[in-house]
Amino acid sequence: MSNMNLSEQEQIRRTSVDELRKLGINPYPAAEYKTSVFARDILDNYSPEKNNFQEVCLAGRIMSRRIMGNASFAELMDSSGRIQIYLRRDDICPGEDKTMYNTVFKRLLDIGDIIGVKGHIFKTQMGETTVHVDEFTVLSKSIRPLPIVKEKDGILYDAVTDPEMRYRQRYVDLIVNPQVRDVFRKRTQIIQSMRELFNSKGYLEVETPILQPIPGGATARPFITHHNALDIPLYLRIANELYLKRLIVGGFEGVYEFAKDFRNEGMDRTHNPEFTVMEIYIAYKDYNWMMTFTEEIVKKAALDLHGKTEIIYGDKTINLKTPFKRISMLDSIKENTGIDISGMDEAELIKVCDNLKVEHDKTMGKGKLIDAIFSEKCEHSLIQPTFIIDYPTETSPLTKMHRSKSGLTERFELFINSKEIANAYSELNDPIDQIDRFQDQLKLSEKGDDEAMFIDMDFVRALEYGMPPTSGMGMGIDRLTMLLTNQSSIQDVLLFPQMKPVSSKFKVQSSKEEYMELGIPEEWIAPLQKLGFTTVSKLKEVEKAGKLANDLNGFNKKNKLGLSGLSPQAVEEWLK
RNA sequence: CGGCCCGUAGCUCAGCUGGCAGAGCACGUGACUCUUAAUCAUGGGGUCGAGGGUUCGAUUCCCUCCGGGCCGACCA
Helix, strand or coil: CHHHHCCHHHHHHHHHHHHHHHCCCCCCCCCCCCCCCCHHHHHHHCCCCCCCCCCEEEEEEEEEEEEECCEEEEEEEECCEEEEEEEEHHHHCCCCCCHHHHHHHHHHCCCCCEEEEEEEEEECCCCCEEEEEEEEEEEECCCCCCCCCEEECCEEECCCCCHHHHHHCHHHHHHHCHHHHHHHHHHHHHHHHHHHHHHHCCCEECCCCCEECCCCCCCCCCCEEEECCCCEEEEECCCCHHHHHHHHHCCCCEEEEEEEEECCCCCECCECCEEEEEEEEEECCCHHHHHHHHHHHHHHHHHHHHCCCEEEECCEEEECCCCCEEEEHHHHHHHHHCCCCCCCCHHHHHHHHHHHCCCCCCCCCHHHHHHHHHHHHCHHHCCCCEEEEEEEHHHCCCECECCCCCCEEEEEEEEECCEEEEEEEEECCCHHHHHHHHHHHHHHHHHCCCCCCCCCHHHHHHHHHCCCCEEEEEEEHHHHHHHHHCCCCHHHCCCCCCCCCCCCCCCCCCCHHHHHHCCCCHHHHHHHHHCCCCCHHHHHCCCCHHHHHHHHHHHHHHCCCCCCCCCHHHHHHHHC
């Protein structure tokens, strides 16, 4: 009776599990299954002339079946790809007993099941490289039917594209959309590429706290949590910058971390509440050096992934060959608007914003106004990789003042396809200046800017001991991955993107006892609930006992429950 | 947060101005020893996202809610 909520196909598969057990076949065996080869190796290297791969063993998931009486073809998918397998009854069952083929393979196995096969490779008349199977082993029975995706000549039929299923049930997405697995392999390759480069230069990969008492290093709204034993609030980090700089104070030459950061802000195609940033800090360097290094990182990742610097993103071709264009923020604004805003005060900037129809409000200081103009008027034009350099002081509280331009800082951001990919500075190491800048942030916060930075006095103390001149850079790994794998949504480069939880259907359901108090036989309770009478009060609203009796008898027959029929009179008794 | 669109069988999707819920694949049964979106025959499968309203009658019309997508606002 518990099977009543399952679909027909699920019930059949559960029955198959039982039947396998009755035949002495464990549908979920414990033993190691030693394979000798992957599908890809065979497809790439088999040749009938060499007559190689004459004794192979591989394992994977059955993805399709074509049964033709005493012989069958199926497709087996392992981690490397799909290969066709061929099973003939009399090869599988050389003796009198044909159970393994007729019953186990043809009837009890399904698409989605995981099996191991032993056999040899041949080419079919159609020319397809195929495993001729002599022996197969059930490794895991699937009791939930998989979406069926068919393919011919590269065209997919009934492909699973529903984002709801793809992101919530990523495992299904990965099974039926092999190109998705490829995206995530590439994501890892990108990280490996960067790690290789950093390690080759002797920089140290480190781990810093995710739970922070002061969420510093960036301007963003944090997630807050609570530590019970200490009885203090803790924040999930919005950045790891201040910790990495403490390590430079401590004497490391270069440190880096691939860090998950968390920001309690909106979600859309380019924002997930948790995301990955690579931050690196290197002593005795400045932001000019870091620009060249950043170019090298991006170029190397593209080469390691694609073997060339030219990449396709949507309908755009982007070339990551070095050097990238470098232009100051003010020059970029001049280039795009024709207005030279250098040296303007707040009132003048507000006037420029009004003229350019750039939205602004009272909480915005000089820096934010310039930033608004830039975002509105310049970012869209930055398709090819471009360093925007020398940012206003107000929006860069951790950055060293520019060595020659007043009111500006030594900071750059790398834009590719209008998106910020990296952000870097000549790090501020003057502790007195740092405390002043924090104080300025406090004033912004009093002005109503809810993103102004928290003050971290321990970080200031670290600087007071002396930090070497240092350049630091942060790079958004998710966005870089989107760019290099041609994905338009951040959800497509995160294995498990954040989704709204599906509200568990809050079902009010009466207890068995409540039904039985009305004189309803126990065996009829489940059918009643299935018909929608989930509470006894719903039952009270029934006006025609005859109809209900009819429905119940019909349900009994339809589901082959084998219950003895109900008379309208008996049902009428319940309803009294 | 605002605008538009979507939610129907395990999957992909039809379903007109309201009238007995459909197709293909998948699944069951039967046939078939080199097929490949295998084929042929046949059969079963549904809380039409949830709740309410209008109606003799709602998958269809109206309202509310839930989930998703796209576009804006905000942010990396």
